[in-house]
Amino acid sequence: xxxxxxxxxxxxxxxxxxxxxxxxxxxxxxxxxxxxxxxxxxxxxxxxxxxxxxxxxxxxxxxxxxxxxxxxxxxxxxxxxxxxxxxxxxxxxxxxxxxxxxxxxxxxxxxxxxxxxxxxxxxxxxxxxxxxxxxxxxxxxxxxxxxxxxxxxxxxxxxxxxxxxxxxxxxxxxxxxxxxxxxxxxxxxxxxxxxxxxxx
Amino acid sequence: xxxxxxxxxxxxxxxxxxxxxxxxxxxxxxxxxxxxxxxxxxxxxxxxxxxxxxxxxxxxxxxxxxxxxxxxxxxxxxxxxxxxxxxxxxxxxxxxxxxxxxxxxxxxxxxxxxxxxxxxxxxxxxxxxxxxxxxxxxxxxxxxxxxxxxxxxxxxxxxxxxxxxxxxxxxxxxxxxxxxxxxxxx
Amino acid sequence: xxxxxxxxxxxxxxxxxxxxxxxxxxxxxxxxxxxxxxxxxxxxxxxxxxxxxxxxxxxxxxxxxxxxxxxxxxxxxxxxxxxxxxxxxxxxxxxxxxxxxxxxxxxxxxxxxxxxxxxxxxxxxxxxxxxxxxxxxxxxxxxxxxxxxxxxxxxxxxxxxxxxxxxxxxxxxxxxxxxxxxxxxxxxxxxxxxxxxxxxxxxxxxxxxxxxxxxxxxxxxxxxxxxxxxxxxxxxxxxxxxxxxxxxxxxxxxxxxxxxxxxxxxxxxxxxxxxxxxxxxxxxxxxxxxxxxxxxxxxxxxxxxxxxxxxxxxxxxxxxxxxxxxxxxxxxxxxxxxxxxxxxxxxxxxxxxxxxxxxxxxxxxxxxxxxxxxxxxxxxxxxxxxxxxxxxxxxxxxxxxxxxxxxxxxxxxxxxxxxxxxxxxxxxxxxxxxxxxxxxxxxxxxxxxxxxxxxxxxxxxxxxxxxxxxxxxxxxxxxxxxxxxxx
Numbered sequence: 001x002x003x004x005x006x007x008x009x010x011x012x013x014x015x016x017x018x019x020x021x022x023x024x025x026x027x028x029x030x031x032x033x034x035x036x037x038x039x040x041x042x043x044x045x046x047x048x049x050x051x052x053x054x055x056x057x058x059x060x061x062x063x064x065x066x067x068x069x070x071x072x073x074x075x076x077x078x079x080x081x082x083x084x085x086x087x088x089x090x091x092x093x094x095x096x097x098x099x100x101x102x103x104x105x106x107x108x109x110x111x112x113x114x115x116x117x118x119x120x121x122x123x124x125x126x127x128x129x130x131x132x133x134x135x136x137x138x139x140x141x142x143x144x145x146x147x148x149x150x151x152x153x154x155x156x157x158x159x160x161x162x163x164x165x166x167x168x169x170x171x172x173x174x175x176x177x178x179x180x181x182x183x184x185x186x187x188x189x190x191x192x193x194x195x196x197x198x199x200x
Numbered sequence: 201x202x203x204x205x206x207x208x209x210x211x212x213x214x215x216x217x218x219x220x221x222x223x224x225x226x227x228x229x230x231x232x233x234x235x236x237x238x239x240x241x242x243x244x245x246x247x248x249x250x251x252x253x254x255x256x257x258x259x260x261x262x263x264x265x266x267x268x269x270x271x272x273x274x275x276x277x278x279x280x281x282x283x284x285x286x287x288x289x290x291x292x293x294x295x296x297x298x299x300x301x302x303x304x305x306x307x308x309x310x311x312x313x314x315x316x317x318x319x320x321x322x323x324x325x326x327x328x329x330x331x332x333x334x335x336x337x338x339x340x341x342x343x344x345x346x347x348x349x350x351x352x353x354x355x356x357x358x359x360x361x362x363x364x365x366x367x368x369x370x371x372x373x374x375x376x377x378x379x380x381x382x383x384x385x386x
Numbered sequence: 387x388x389x390x391x392x393x394x395x396x397x398x399x400x401x402x403x404x405x406x407x408x409x410x411x412x413x414x415x416x417x418x419x420x421x422x423x424x425x426x427x428x429x430x431x432x433x434x435x436x437x438x439x440x441x442x443x444x445x446x447x448x449x450x451x452x453x454x455x456x457x458x459x460x461x462x463x464x465x466x467x468x469x470x471x472x473x474x475x476x477x478x479x480x481x482x483x484x485x486x487x488x489x490x491x492x493x494x495x496x497x498x499x500x501x502x503x504x505x506x507x508x509x510x511x512x513x514x515x516x517x518x519x520x521x522x523x524x525x526x527x528x529x530x531x532x533x534x535x536x537x538x539x540x541x542x543x544x545x546x547x548x549x550x551x552x553x554x555x556x557x558x559x560x561x562x563x564x565x566x567x568x569x570x571x572x573x574x575x576x577x578x579x580x581x582x583x584x585x586x587x588x589x590x591x592x593x594x595x596x597x598x599x600x601x602x603x604x605x606x607x608x609x610x611x612x613x614x615x616x617x618x619x620x621x622x623x624x625x626x627x628x629x630x631x632x633x634x635x636x637x638x639x640x641x642x643x644x645x646x647x648x649x650x651x652x653x654x655x656x657x658x659x660x661x662x663x664x665x666x667x668x669x670x671x672x673x674x675x676x677x678x679x680x681x682x683x684x685x686x687x688x689x690x691x692x693x694x695x696x697x698x699x700x701x702x703x704x705x706x707x708x709x710x711x712x713x714x715x716x717x718x719x720x721x722x723x724x725x726x727x728x729x730x731x732x733x734x735x736x737x738x739x740x741x742x743x744x745x746x747x748x749x750x751x752x753x754x755x756x757x758x759x760x761x762x763x764x765x766x767x768x769x770x771x772x773x774x775x776x777x778x779x780x781x782x783x784x785x786x787x788x789x790x791x792x793x794x795x796x797x798x799x800x801x802x803x804x805x806x807x808x809x810x811x812x813x814x815x816x817x818x819x820x821x822x823x824x825x826x827x828x829x830x831x832x833x834x835x836x837x838x839x840x841x842x843x844x845x846x847x848x849x850x851x852x853x854x855x856x857x858x859x860x861x862x863x864x865x866x867x868x869x870x871x872x873x
Contacts, residue, residue, distance in 0.1 A: 032563060032578060033808070034716040054567045054806040080694050083809065084835040086820055093824040097803060110820065112807050112835075116694070116708065119715045123807060144697025147843050155531075170524035170872055171313075172278045179312055179532055186532055187312025231499050235526055235869055236551035236632055238503070239595070243621075246598075246614030261499035276872070279504060279525040282496055308544065313529035332632055 045070050049099045056112075059123040061102045067126045068136040071111060074122060075141050079113040082142035083121070086110050087128075087152045091182040106130035107158055111138065128158055137162040155180035223267075223293060224349040226255040227342075230266030232286065234273025237300040240332040241272045249335035254342060263289040268345070269322070270338075274302035275315045287322045295349070297341050298324045301331050489517060494857075496525045502599070502861060503868030507845075514853045519846040523839075526872040534832035538798025539565050542829065544635045546819075549834055550870040551632065553592040555584050556812040557834065557870070558637040563718065564808040564819040565639035568801045571773065575720075576764040577641035582719050583654075583757045584627075584637065585810075586750045590661060591620040592813035593743045593750075596865050597668065600740065603862040604681060609671060616664055619657050626653070640774045641767025654758055658751045665747055673741070682737035686848040686860030689734060696847070697840045700815025701746070702864060705731035705738035712811035726753050736863040743865075746813075773799050798827030807835075814838055814865050836870030 033055055045062070048070055053059040062070040088108045090096060098104055105127035113122045128135055137160035138145040149160045150169040157178040160166060168175060177184055233241050244251050251257055260266040263286045275283055287296070298318050301307035304327045306316035318324060325348060328341035495506040504525035510518040533545050546561040547554040559581060566573070594613045601609025621631040626647050628636035636643045672678045688698075690706040703710055711728040713721040729745045731738030767774045775794045776787040793799075801823040809818035815837030822831040841864050848860045 032573060032719050033567060034718055054804065055808050081699075082697050083816065084807065084818055084820065084833075086833045086835075088822055088831045093830055096824070110805075110807075112818070112820070116710055116715070121716075121807070121809075142697065143695050144840060144843055147839060148697075151839075168524075170527040172524070175277075179529065185312075186310075186529075186536055188310045189306070189316050191310065232497060234504055235528075236548055239551060239632060243614055243618070246618075247611045248615065248618045259499070274526065274528055276525060276527050278527065279496065282525070286497055309528050309530075309533060311529040311533055313527050313532075334631060 045073050049102055051099050053123055056121045056123045059125060061099055061125050061127075064126055064128065064135060067109075067124065068138070068141075071113070071124060071138055072141055074113050074124075078117050079115045079122060081114045081116060082138060082145055082148075083112040083114045084110075085112075085138065085145050085148040085152060087156045087158055087180075089156060089180065089182045091130075103127060107133055107156060109135050109152065109158060133158040135160055139163055154178070157181070220350050220352075224346040227268045227295070227345070227349075228258050228260050228266050229256060229268045229270050230263045230286065230290065231259045231261055232269050232271055232283070234271070234275065234279065235302070237272035237303070237332045240335055240338060241270060241299065244335040244338050249339060251339070251342065254346075256342070263287075264291060266290055267293065268295050268297065270297045270299050271303040271318045271322075271324075272299040274300075274307060274309060275318050275321070276313050277315065280315050280321055283318065284321050295325045295345055296322050297326045297328060297338075297345060299328045299338060299341070300333055301329055304329060307331060496522075502866055503871075505842075505861075505866060505868055505871070507857070507861070509849075509854065509857065511854060514855075516849045516852055516854055516857055519849045519857075521842050521845055523842065523868070523871050526868045528869075528873060530873045531831075531833055534829055536828065538827045539639050539801060539829065540794060540798050542832065543638050544633075546832075546834060547633045547635055548869060549836060549873055550812060550814070550817070550838070550867050552595050552867055553588045553813050554633045555588045555637055556592075556810065556817060558635065559585060560808055560810050560812075560817050560819040560834070561821075561832075562637050562639045563810065564806050564821040565801060567806040567808055568804045568821060568823050569639065569773065569799075570802070571640070571768050571770060573641055573768050574765040575762045577766050577768070578719050579757055579761050580642050580646060580766060581637055582721065582724075583646075583754060583761070584624075584642075585719075586753045586757065587620055587623070587654075587657075589750045589813050590747050590754070591617050591624075593747045594620075594661070596743055596813070597740075600859075600862045601672065603858050604678065606672065606678075609668070612664065612668070612671075616661050619660060623650075623653050623657060626650075638767075640770070641765070643767075645766045651758055654754060658755055662748060662751050665744060668744065673744070679737065681856070681859055682740060682863075683735055684733070685736045685852060685856045686863060687733055687735040688844055688848055692847060693734070693844070696843050698815065698844050700812070700837055700841070701739050701742045702734075702815070702841055702844060704729060704742055706734035707732055712809060712816060716809075718808075718810050724753055724756055736859055739863045739865075743813075800825060800827050801829075809835070812837055814867065814870075815841060817870070834870065834873060836867075836873060838864075838866040838868070839871045839873075842866050842871060 045066065048063075048066060049061040050058045051061070060070060086109075088110065089106065090104065090108060091106055094104060096104065107128040107130065109126045109128055111124040111126075113124065115121070126135060133156070135158060137149055139149065139160075139162060146164065147169060149163055150166060152158050153160065153163075153166050154168045154171055155178055167173070171179065233239075243249060245257055245259065256268075263269070267290070269287060269290060271283065287294075296318075298304045302309060302314065303318045304324075306314050308331070310316065315321065326341045326345045328337050330337050333341070490511045492509050492511060493506065494509060496504040506522040506525065508520045508522060509516050528548075530545055530549060534542055537545055542561055542565070543558045546557045549557050594617045598610045598613025598617070601607070601613065624634060625631050627650070628634035628643065688702070688706060690703075690708050693703045693706045694708065699710065699712075707730060709728050709730045712718065713726075714728050726749050729742045729749065731742055771786075771790050773794075775791050776784075780787040781791055803823055803825045805820070805822040807818055807820045809816050811817075816835070817837050818835035820831070820833040820835065821829055824830040845861060845864060848864070849857050852860065
């Protein structure tokens with residue numbers, strides 16, 4: 001399984017390449033992001049919404065019931081590694097952009113998959129409601145999801161069914177509350193500076 | 201007990217000086233490197249900023265054998281009880297240098313996770329500011345501690361003071377007075 | 387407590403059990419197999435989707451094998467990949483009646499002399515052999531992701547840089563790349579090449595630091611001193627360029643904070659020559675030395691399949707034979723234009739990781755030389771008034787410059803709505819930044835995927851069956867930096 005060489009990447013620099021650039025005052029700029037894979041877009045489950053994304057081949061928006069199936073389908077089609085599982089609390093930003101047909105919820109669990117053979121990434125975003133923050137685990141597909149999902153549970157309170165050890169991982173065991181939720185304060189201690197009135 | 205009641209004649213005066221000289225020239229630190237400041241502390245232990253010339257290059261892993269705890273890095277809420285336990289296991293006389301702004305005051309992390317200053321947990325002798333403090337700053341802090349040991353009383357436990365301050369102090373004394381040891385519950 | 391023979395028997399028993407399972411060689415089972423757990427008292431519930439598996443031990447405890455549940459064991463024993471489909475590790479197979487099932491649970495850390503920060507390892511030992519490991523983390527949790535939501539994009543680099551504190555420029559780079567992807571700006575070439583130069587120097591200094599601490603963990607104090615000696619040269623260059631030895635806050639969204647100083651080519655030339663020459667001294671000191679080789683070869687090995695399943699990246703993945711390096715496979719900045727080799731190991735053991743890192747130092751020195759030759763002239767940051775503060779001299783001349791400066795440093799610049807996951811190759815593996823912006827001047831969500839956080843999942847697999855002395859060496863070769871594990 002050897003990934004393609006960099007020869008697959010078409011040069012994407014806008015303007016002359018830096019190696020032979022004279023002192024140009026019109027500063028040609030270069031793109032820093034990896035060149036997107038030239039293979040066609042995937043959509044292994046056709047009824048799941050997808051949209052193009054930055055630094056990724058596509059972003060999928062499965063409903064919660066199809067999340068596990070979609071990730072399994074991606075895994076079967078060559079996404080061998082799970083890069084990251086994280087979550088976002090959209091409590092104070094409900095009006096975000098979503099494709100049509102995707103209902104926004106309070107939480108979003110985001111999984112980033114990586115294909116080493118096709119050198120491409122895919123992002124899966126699942127909407128998770130606040131009153132029932134439960135999602136399927138990816139541990140059975142990718143054992144590396146274990147620590148990541150524990151972190152999501154620790155910071156957001158989202159539970160993963162089927163996870164072998166869903167306990168707090170970074171906060172102390174007896175901590176109350178989920179710190180990265182938007183209704184959890186930063187916990188700033190007011191600091192009194194000599195000249196400044198009031199807390200900072 | 202004992203020595204501060206004695207009048208200082210040439211015999212006891214010299215004994216006290218001898219004790220202080222021995223103590224400050226072989227302060228053995230305990231390994232308490234937590235975060236980025238630990239790397240600068242290791243750099244101080246390495247060749248370029250050698251603390252071996254001060255007799256301090258042996259970082260003792262066991263707190264029972266250590267004299268100095270350099271709290272190098274940010275102390276999180278989960279780590280605070282561990283810090284106190286290690287401090288309690290150290291034998292008298294013991295000193296604490298709070299290295300870096302995170303240990304001194306919480307630093308740039310004024311949030312739920314970081315203890316805002318390690319002096320809320322252990323009494324601190326010298327604060328070394330910086331993020332991270334460069335090795336020269338840490339050496340200055342160590343030499344300030346040496347000066348504090350040199351000018352303090354040898355039995356200085358007890359609520360409040362650092363012992364009597366002599367009128368004339370040599371070279372390394374910083375402008376502000378040193379940290380006053382706070383009374384901590386035993 | 388046991389004599390040698392009993393210990394051997396115990397080991398054989400364990401290995402036989404796992405070996406049988408390994409012969410089947412099927413993929414990982416689903417966690418929903420078997421509703422009865424063989425103990426009946428561990429409270430494992432496999433009911434509906436609302437139920438969550440509870441294990442018999444809390445996050446900070448470690449029970450002996452007899453008292454724990456199959457789920458917990460399945461995580462540790464035999465590595466998840468060797469458990470056959472549909473089968474739970476039947477703990478009755480493990481011979482619990484043998485006299486030597488007195489195992490010892492010891493606790494390493496969080497304060498311990500192996501200088502890898504505040505990691506706590508709970509080990510279940512049978513004599514000297516490690517049976518189970520549970521890493522407990524969180525002792526350096528700083529709430530940086532929460533802090534990241536309170537700081538503007540301009541300030542964000544100062545926060546992110548303190549996560550992986552051995553290679554701070556790497557954190558800043560991934561944060562800046564994510565921000566620039568959302569801003570949709572392209573940078574002038576010189577900014578990009580300066581970033582590459584600093585990244586590669588950072589890689590050299592990080593690997594030198596690793597060699598120093600790894601040497602010290604194995605007992606070679608000389609290596610510690612040598613590693614820091616080399617590193618001081620690089621840190622002196624960083625101080626000249628960025629102002630700080632560590633936690634530089636140099637790579638910011640929009641470019642870099644300042645141009646390279648005068649005479650930088652000569653400084654780099656000295657660094658390159660010296661470090662390259664000294665890597666051959668390290669070969670003499672360590673690579674050929676029999677004790678070092680015995681301690682590192684065959685220890686802590688992991689297979690490519692396990693590594694990919696556990697989401698490992700970086701030198702650990704490359705040591706198993708997978709030639710995956712983001713600089714080559716998914717090139718960012720302008721790595722596509724540079725010529726370098728990706729160092730790959732074969733056995734996945736500690737020695738391979740050591741050799742990979744040593745040779746990566748050499749490759750990075752070559753890269754640095756190439757970047758020095760090809761460094762383009764020009765601006766070191768993007769000339770967008772809304773993003774980049776104006777030069778200080780212009781503030782006196784132009785009202786507009788003053789206003790821009792004020793706005794950028796008080797309110798910050800606004801970033802359009804969107805989300806991105808940007809990933810680069812740090813010395814430890816793939817570091818990623820998942821950033822969500824809501825149109826304001828502060829990130830809505832800033833998550834850093836720390837490579838060490840994920841690589842620590844390999845530790846139970848690597849330590850199992852080895853000796854406790856090897857535990858230190860193996861943990862050291864995983865190269866965890868607790869700042870980015872705990873964030």
